[in-house]
Amino acid sequence: MQNESKKSWGRGVIDRYRTYLPVSEATPIITLGEGSTPLVIAPRLSERIDCRVLIKCEGLNPTGSFKDRGLTVAVSKAVECRAQALICASTGNTSASAAAYAARAGIP
Structure with missing residues (x-):
């Protein structure tokens, strides 16, 4: 499993989970x-509750948020539908992620 993770690093969520997402070859x-x-293993918490606890480090995504996982799909679908602009209501991570992915796509 560790080798699979290293092989897929940087390919993006859609490439890795394509069969489960609403995307096509188009x-x-x-x-x-x-x-x-x-x-990452949380050793003190694991010891305290007598159960192995792992913490997912989503802050290592490009905009520092798990929101990137959804916005890659949303913006990809927007481009597929020939969207002229992207808009969202957010005071934080969603808008930062949306702006980053829209910029990558060349959508204002």
């Missing part, structure tokens, strides 16, 4: 290399 994939973030 969908232009807009990616910033999101996903494949590491799992």
